[in-house]
Amino acid sequence: MAKRIDVQDLDIYYGKFKAVEGVSMRIEPRSVTAFIGPSGCGKSTVLRTLNRMHEVIPGASVDGQVLLDDKDLYAKDMDPVAVRRTIGMVFQRPNPFPTMSIFDNVAAGLRLNGVKNRKVLSETVERSLKGANLWNEVKDRLDKPGAGLSGGQQQRLCIARAIAVSPEVLLMDEPCSALDPISTLAIEDLIHEIKEKYTIVIVTHNMQQAARVSDRTAFFNLAATGKPGKLIEIDDTQKMFNRPSEKATEDYISGRFG
C-alpha cells in the first residue's frame, strides 16, 4: 500500500481556458502533503486531476503526466474508474449517501463494485470505521441513516467509506472547512494515524492546519485573475513555514500577501 505520485509538466484546462500551468512535483508515500494557496489558484483542480475526478466536469482536460509508482494514470489504456478505486477522495462537504445506512455507506464502494460476501463486508466496515475513529460512536446504530450523524461524524464516515476500498492514496479536498473546531481536531488526529498506511494529499485554506498535519507543503499561486495558476514551490513543511525559498510563499504565509 501507499504509492508515490509524480506529476510532470501538468497543464489543466476547462474548455479552452488554461486553469493550471506547468505543475511538476513528487508526492512521497506514507506522508501528508498539503496544498495551500489563495482561492482560485488551482490547488483543488490539481488535486482532482490526481484521481481523474477532474474530467467529470464537461470540457475539462489535461496535458502532461501523472505517474503512480511509474504508471501513467493518463495512459490511453488506463481506465479512470480503475484509477479512482486506487486513489480515494474525501470532499469539502461531507456527502454520505442519503438513502443508505451507516453500514451501507461504508460498504458502498465494495458493494457497488460487486462484492456480495456478507462476512467480507462486515469485516471491512468494522475495520474502516475503526480506522476512521468512528466505530465506538456508531457501532450500535449501524443500520441508521448516515445522514443522521453530526457533520464531523459524517466526514469521518466519508473517510471510512473512502478507505474501505483499500486505496493506495487518499485525497482530501478541504475536509474540515465545513466542520467545527472539535470535529476538525478529530479529523486531524485521524490524518496523523492513517498516514502510516496511505499517501495523503490535503488541500486546505487553513495554514495552521497545513503546519499541524503535513510533512510537506506545496504553495500554489496565480499571477493575476484570468491567468493560469502555478506551483510556486514544494518543500518540507518545516522549511516552508520558517524560511521558504520564494518571496511569494513568505508573503502568503506571513499574511502579507497581495
Place this chain on the structure above:
Amino acid sequence: MTSVTGVSAPDPSPTSSVASRSTGRLGDRVFSGLSIGAGTLVVVLVLLIGLFLVTQAVPALQRNEVNFLTSSEWTVSGEHPRFGVAGLLWVTVVSSIIAMLLAVPVGVAVALFLTQYAPTWLARPAAGTIDLLAAVPSIVYGLWGLRQFGPVLVPVQQFFAQYFGWIPIFAPNNGLSGNVSTIFVVGVVLAIMILPIVTALSREVFAQTPRAHIEGAMALGATKWETIRTAVLPFGKPGVISAAMLGLGRALGETLAVTIILATLAPGTPWVASLFNGGETFASKIANNAGEFDTPQKTGAFLAAGLVLFLLTFVVNAIARIVIERRKAFSE
C-alpha cells in the same frame, strides 16, 4: 478528453482486490446507449406524428375539389370530396382566444395572490386547491359546462346580445344567444380549464423574483402593489407570456369539453361572426366523427384536419418554449 504524452504505460494491472473487478465499461456503454436510445425515441415519435399525419392526409387532399384552407364545406365521402378547415379554424381560434383573455388576467392575479398576498398558512393549500382544477378530467368539465354552468351563462349572453348586439361578435344570431351550446360558453369553460396551467407557471416565475429586486423597490417606499409592478411583473413577464401560450395550446386542442357543449351546425349554414353560435373545432370535428373512419379517403380528410391542429399547437408551444429559454439565458 485527455491528451497523453506519456510513453511509460506499463501493464495497468491494479493491485487491490476491488480494483481488479470490472470497471463497468460495458455496463456504461449499454446504459448510456439505452438512455440515448430513449431520448432519440422521443424525437423520433414527434417526427413520426408529423410524418404519419402528412403521408396519410396528402392523398385525400389531392382529391379534394375545394381549397382546404379557405373552404368551410365538409363532404368527405363519395366521388367528389369537398372539405376545408376555414370554419373549424374560426371556431377553434375564437374559443381559445376567449379562454386566454379570461384565464390570463385571472391566472396572473391568482399567481400574484399565491406568491405575494396569501398569508403563509394559506399559500400552500391554496396552490394545491388551484392545482386540483387540473385534475378534473375534461369530459367532466364538458358535462358540468353543459348541464350546470352553461345555463348560468345564458343570461350573460342575453345581456350582451341585448345591449352590445350591434357589435358583430355579440349579435343575437336568431336567438341563439339564449342557447347553452355556444362558442362563448365553450370559451368560458376552456378558460376555467386552462386557469391552473397559467397559474402554475406564473406562480413559478413570480416566486423566483430576486429578493433584492423586491427589497430594492420597497426601500424606495413603494407600496406592495407598486413593488409588484416595478419588480415582480417585469421579472415574470416572459414566464407569463409562455404560460399564456401553453394555456392557448391546451385550449386549441381540447376535445371533450368542446364536443359535449358545442352544438354542431347543419351543413351549409352561412358563417356569422357572432360568438353566440354553434360550430365545431378541429378536435370536436374529429371526435364527433371518430366512428366513421372507414375509407382511407375519409380518414385522410380528418387526419388533414388533425395535422393542421398539430401544426397550430406546435407553433404555439414552440413560441412558449423560446420565450422561456430567452428568459433563462437572461437570468443565468
Place this chain on the structure above:
Amino acid sequence: MSASTPKQGRPDAAAEDVRTLEATPSCSATRVVERDAEPAGPAGNPRNEGASGHKSGGRAAADVAARIIMWGAFVLAVIPLVWILWSVVSNGLELVGSPRWWSDDAAGTSARRPGGGALHAIVGTLEMAAVTALIAVPIGVLTAVYLVEYGRGRLARLVSFMVDILTGVPSIVAGLFIYAFWVTTLGGQRIPFAATLSLVLLMIPVVVRSTEEMLKLVPNELREASFALGVPKWKTIVQVVLPTAFSGIVTGILLGLARVMGETAPLIILAPYTKYLQGDLFANLMATLPTMINDNRTEVTQAAIDRAWAASLTLILIILAFNLVGRLIARTSKVKA
C-alpha cells in the same frame, strides 16, 4: 472558484462596512425628523408617519384595490372547483354509494333502466393505466437520465425541445396518430391496446419532466463521492442517483397517471365502449370510466345521466387518490425541492 480578494484587505473593508452601517441609522433618523418637521405635504395628513409620509391617497387606494383584486381572483378561481365537485358529488353519490356500483358491470342496464355497476369501467381504466405506465415509465425515466446525466450539445437540446412539443400534443392528435399507425398502416383493429399506446405518448413527457426535475435535485457531491470510490457511471446512476430521487420520481409517475386516466379523446377513436366486464387489452371492446361517461352522456334519459355523473365522481375519486398518494410520497422525499 473565483479570483481571491487579498486576504489582508478583507478585515479592513469589513471594519469600514461596520462603521458605515453604524453611521446610517442616525443619519436617516435625523432626515426623517426634518421631513416631519416640514409643513404638511400634498397628502396633508399630519399623522402619516416616517418614510411613508409622501404616500398619497391615490397610491394607497391603488394598493388596496390591488389587494382586493388578488383575493377576488383567488375566490373566483375556487368557485368552479367547488361547484364542479358539488355537481359531481350531489348527482353521483347515490349510485356510487350503492354496493352494486363497485361489484358489477353495466350488463342489463339501458337508457331507461337505471342502476348498474361500473366495475367494468374501473377495471378497464386501471388496467390501461397500469400498462401505460409499464411502457411509458422506462422510456420517460431513461430519457430524463439522458438529459440530466449524459446529454450535451445539440441532441440534448433537440430531445428537450421535442419533450416540450410532446407535452403540447393534443390528446386527440395522439389518438389520430396511433390510428394512422396502428389501423391504417399496420392494418390492425381498434383495440384497447392501441388506445394505451396513445396514452403512452401523453404520459412520456410528464414522466420525463418530473424525473428530470428530481434528478437535478440530487446533489452533484453524491455523484462525485460515488465516482471517487471507483464506481462506474452507470452504477452510480442506478444505485445512487435514482434511489436518492426515487420518491420524487414515483410522485411524478402518479401525477402523470392521474392526468392520463382522465383522457377521453384517444379512447373515443381507438377503444369503443362496452357494458360488459372485459379485461383483454387485445380484444375489440373495453370499457373505461371516460368512455362510460361519454356513452351515457349522449342519452337524454335521467337513468343514463345519473350514470354519467356517478362515473364522473368515480373517475375523480380515483384521480384524486392517485394525486393524494403522489403528494404524500413527495413529502417523504429524500431530496427536497
